[in-house]
Amino acid sequence: MEWNLLYFGAGESSILECEYPLKWNAAARKGEAKMIQHGSLKPRGYRPRISDQLLRELLDTFCAVEVAGTMWCGKTWTSLSFGESETRVGRPNVRRIVEADPETALVGARPHVIDEWQDVPALWDAVRDAVDSGELAHGSLLLTGSSTPTKDQVGHSGAGRIAKLRMRTMSLAETGESSGAVSLAGLFQGSFEPHLVQQGLRPLAQIICRGGWPALLNADDAAAPRYLDAYFDAIFDVSMAKRGFSGGDARRVALALARTVGTSAKLETIGTDAFGEETATASASKRASRYVEAFKALYMIEEVPGWDAPVRSKSRLRVKPKRYFADPSLAANLLQVTPERLLVDGQLFGVLFEALCMHDLMVYASALPQAQAQPVRYYRDSDGLEVDAIIELRDGRWAGIEIKLGENGVESGFAALDRLRRKIARNPAARNPEPAFMAVLVGAGEFARYDAGADAYVVPLTALGA
Incomplete structure (x- = not known):
């Protein structure tokens, strides 16, 4: 403590x-x-x-x-x-x-x-x-x-x-590691100015492993693992024990969640990973469900629901939620990764960078004047199209956001956003509104800019703010 x-x-x-x-x-x-x-x-x-x-x-x-x-x-x-x-x-x-x-x-x-x-x-x-x-x-x-x-x-x-x-841990705009030059509220209002950013990947790897914890803002890299170990000791050995759970089993379920962070993995998958292949599927699912619900009650994990344009669409309920930790550093700590390892493991870096982006988007979107109770969602359909983040306001305005670690992923991000735009407009009778904006959120990037050909913005995370 x-x-x-x-x-x-x-x-x-x-x-x-x-x-x-x-x-x-x-x-x-x-x-x-x-x-x-x-x-x-x-x-x-x-x-x-x-x-x-x-x-x-x-x-x-x-x-x-x-x-x-x-x-x-x-x-x-x-x-x-x-x-x-x-x-x-x-x-x-x-x-x-x-x-x-x-x-x-x-x-x-x-x-x-x-x-x-x-x-x-x-x-x-x-x-x-x-x-x-x-x-x-x-x-x-x-x-x-x-x-x-x-x-x-x-x-x-x-x-x-x-x-x-x-309340969530600090976003990059709050820690001072984002300039906030591109306002999320401004994008919804059609206000944008290009900015030179010149962001590299190494600082982002350090941010992911350190997290947005106020006590770690000026701490060195060595302090973060000790701090996060203490956090998990308090969660597993104290908070979960008070609720009648096994601290050891809680650690195993949390690790299984870290391995599938940012996905809508089934509870039986989480349970089998945590408790072993020999565990019956139904039993594994039930046990995992109890721990997941407890983690949610402790605000250690957060679920991001699915989205579809028609507000009364049943698919909003059918799409399983994705799970993220309250801070990306929690997943990094459970997986025992360092900034150096992230820099050589692009796939894992991309997964945890997405978690960092979703965290900051939830902080910024919650502050929007017309924010919903769950302002950030994601899109996935039976055609295999998935868009990482959808922000929908109470007045019906919405935006689609793809997340890419570097500029080399921008074109594929544009393609996914364009497919979504065309799908939404395909049925005129539905009267779905056009997006207020589309954007690709990147890690490493030179500029925050607007691409006229794609009708979408490219915004490095370290330039985004509320």
Whole structure:
């Protein structure tokens, strides 16, 4: 747990002491963005997050907001940056008091932060009751959680009372490793300017193995494996054990997921890989399913659903979701790869680069004004066409994005996007909208540019922002 204390201490860590500009937001760069009002508990050296604006909006709308995400992604610091008082439920002496009387955790100046509320699940119902009482003003309570309690531990879902903000590890725009010169929101609005980027592969290999963990921003390459080992020790030996799972089996299932990251591998495939060929298919599938659901509840993995243009299409439900880890470094650590190995294993590099891109796209897309609850999907059909990422907004606008490690894959990316465009337009009666834009997201690249022949953009990941 010392890693957690290192990051969430009272700002002593030098890696977070510098002011950090809002480089990722086009409106902010032009001085048009609203200033975000923070609280008195804002940690010294806090780096603004893309989710800050959305959190501010939720606090202005709801009496209570839960900030949820995998442990160590920065939930506590972000929540404290808006807070005026706090209760740290994770501390043993505090937990004993709150277990005896959950309402004591709600006492304090508003907004009041309740950190790691899931350690005392009865707190959820206490917050729900406080909201229902009508005595709380908007933005009164901020809960942070790194896991979802089982249904039998809480009496109410919180729907309509407690808003939820999904937080992820830092994107490249937040760490400062993307210029944010190409705004995802701007592309939806038809705004784009070409930029010289000149991005190579080696820094991307290092980023994949280090991840977007706030505590590792200025750490050397040797620190990342130790940090991620500690993360998995906490997940497998503590969090999963609390839920009644075997830590050893959890590691095996996680490794099987890492081997199939970014795919829609069947649960029986995951189970057979984890538990051995001799395990019966049905048994392997059932065992794997339990672990996968637990990992989802701990926000360690995230599923990306399928997409089809007609909003009522049944194929949206038929296409199996792809699975990614909360941060690409988790898959890299489980597979025991280093930046040097990625540079000589192009296939594995490509798989983990896709995971990095999907991670950042989910961060950026979640901040779009018309973002859906699951803003990023993928496309696959019976003709063998697959497009890596589809971003669809509530107003019907959508974009198709292909992911390629280098410029040598751009033409095939263009071809897939063109096939998708033609398929969507094939049935005029369906009245499917034209894409707002198409793009190929690349790792190594010289320019962020528009290709008129393909009617698509080419954008290095280190130039993309919200």
